[in-house]
Amino acid sequence: MDAMIEKIESILRKYDYRSANIIQILQDIQSLHRYLPRELLVAVSQRLKMPLSNIYSIATFYTAFSLNPRGKHLCTVCMGTACHVRGAPNVLNQIEERLKIKSGDTTEDKMFSLETVNCLGACALAPIVVIDGRYYGQTTVDKVNRLLDTYHEKETA
Numbered sequence: 001m002d003a004m005i006e007k008i009e010s011i012l013r014k015y016d017y018r019s020a021n022i023i024q025i026l027q028d029i030q031s032l033h034r035y036l037p038r039e040l041l042v043a044v045s046q047r048l049k050m051p052l053s054n055i056y057s058i059a060t061f062y063t064a065f066s067l068n069p070r071g072k073h074l075c076t077v078c079m080g081t082a083c084h085v086r087g088a089p090n091v092l093n094q095i096e097e098r099l100k101i102k103s104g105d106t107t108e109d110k111m112f113s114l115e116t117v118n119c120l121g122a123c124a125l126a127p128i129v130v131i132d133g134r135y136y137g138q139t140t141v142d143k144v145n146r147l148l149d150t151y152h153e154k155e156t157a
């Protein structure tokens, strides 16, 4: 924990301990831990003299932030109308079956987190799956199986 707090100090130093930089501060914490641990938000709140409730409001407003531990890879399935009518529910079911988790959860080995969104604004590519920010369009159950195989092979290589 001390090491975590030290790291927080260096992040806060980088942003001159200014509460106006709270979003960048939270981004740095998020990229370090893949989520925003409560104890670190408390530490930030104390050091910036910023109400914890304000920090939580920001943390919950932006979908890029997570208050729960996330896996190494973030898999997002678009469930907007265009993706839905072109087979997204089957793709999502397949991913849930493969990873043995439901949307909103993280695998036990912390390798994958799964979430759904409503329209990524690229409906021509429907149905879309995004893994770690990379878009995979016109996905099918087969394609998604191959994709997950690739990630699995990379992780076990």
Ligand code: FES
Pocket: 078, 079, 080, 081, 082, 083, 084, 118, 119, 120, 121, 122, 123, 124, 126, 127, 128
């Ligand atoms: S509905 Fe999926 S990108 Fe628009």
